[in-house]
Amino acid sequence: MKKILLVEDDKGIVNSLSLLLKKEGYEVEAAYDGVEALNKFKLFNPDLVLLDIMLPEKDGWEVCKEIRKISNVPIIMLTAKDEEVDKVLGLKIGADDYITKPFSAKELLARIEAVLRRYQSDLLKSQKIVAPPFEMDLVKRTVKVKGKEVNLSYREFEILKLLISSPGRVWTRDMIIKHIWGENFWGEPRAVDVYIRWLREKVEDDPSHPKYIVTVRNLGYKFQEASENK
Known part of the structure; x- marks a missing residue:
């Protein structure tokens, strides 16, 4: 039985989501503020975290960053905001996905299943x-x-793995999205560009003049082997 840590300060939402998730066969533990969330994360050892952003004590951003220091367990952010800055920040600090309130039970369950499936296949x-x-x-x-x-985030790692597995192959943004985010991706294709930039900043000697993660003009990206850089 997969375990989900649900971090949300609204008790009504906690009750309804707990019932839904338990009905689907998940074991659920709830936390109502950021400090409690971090304590229960260590004790409960969840397979996935559903994490609200607006929390007492510590907000969701801080909780996400703290979890990422000790674990790669999937994190799905729950937010009432639909602003791109929130989504980009969540992804940058290590969240695996986000879902905007209000959301349907079907959508939430699909996101959970997709994230767990990707994570388990890697393990x-x-x-x-x-x-x-x-x-x-x-x-x-x-x-x-x-x-x-x-140190790479989950998706930075996945993108590097995709590119490095096929040196010289050109991957378009749509191809990368399909492999990394899946068919149910609702964001903007340029999210790929953001992740490529972050990845270059971590692995290239000169991110502004990359030698390995190379842009193929008007097409996409490819991994260029060291032998080609001589």
Whole structure:
């Protein structure tokens, strides 16, 4: 039975979502503020976190950042806001997805299932990808560049894995979205550009003149091997 930590200060929402999730076979633990959420995260050891943004004590942004320091467990942000700045910030600090209130039970369950499926499929793989100067461990979800470990978010890791698995292959934004976010992606295609920029800032010597994660004009992106940079 998968365990979900539900972090929401509205008791009415907690009650209704808890009933829904339990009916679908999930074990649910609730937290009503940010401090309680972090304490229960360590004790409950959830498989997924549903995290509201507007919380007492510590807000959802801070809770998300604290969780990401110790775990890669999937986090879906719950927000009453529909502003792009909120979505971009949530993704940047490590959230795996977001859903805007009000949402339907069907939509929430679909998001949960999709995020868990992607996360579990990664855990089942036991291989490494080596493409000098990069080394990726798909089980430990670690990345080393020139022997030095680099801390990537879930989607940064997935995008790098996609590109590095097929050196020289050009991936369009739509192709990347389909592989990383899935068919039910509701955001803007330029979200890919944002993640590519963040990724370059972490793995390239000069992000403004990338050598490995290369833009193919009017098409998309590709991973260029070190041998091509000589």
